[in-house]
Amino acid sequence: MSAGIRAKFEMRAVSGKSPLAENSRRNYWNHLVAFHRFCQKPATQWRGKDVSAWMFHLERERYSIPSRRQKLCAVVWAFKNVIEIDPGILDLPLIYLHGDAARGVSPLDAQPLQIARKTPALA
Numbered sequence: 001m002s003a004g005i006r007a008k009f010e011m012r013a014v015s016g017k018s019p020l021a022e023n024s025r026r027n028y029w030n031h032l033v034a035f036h037r038f039c040q041k042p043a044t045q046w047r048g049k050d051v052s053a054w055m056f057h058l059e060r061e062r063y064s065i066p067s068r069r070q071k072l073c074a075v076v077w078a079f080k081n082v083i084e085i086d087p088g089i090l091d092l093p094l095i096y097l098h099g100d101a102a103r104g105v106s107p108l109d110a111q112p113l114q115i116a117r118k119t120p121a122l123a
Contacts, residue, residue, distance in 0.1 A: 001036045005043045005082065012081045031074035048087035051075050059093040
């Protein structure tokens, strides 16, 4: 990944609108490097379909749900705060959330987790 992306990541991670704790900063950067290796293209060319493909790849590789969720958060944070590209609505594998268990929802009935694009309120 380019030095410019790393510098912008560090700047936004420390003093941006959504700053990260030091440990989160290190973890997010490592997840972004892994995502970059998977995509095989510059960060400025990343798109939502790349995130979806990576999430399905991680599911096939049997990464744990909490691990996949953290990786997803890192990439979505980078889209919003570093490369400033709207990933759109992501097609994601089924993620069983902690709240589902508390509500008595089985993994078979859980709903897919989607990141929806924010739209401005209608006037």
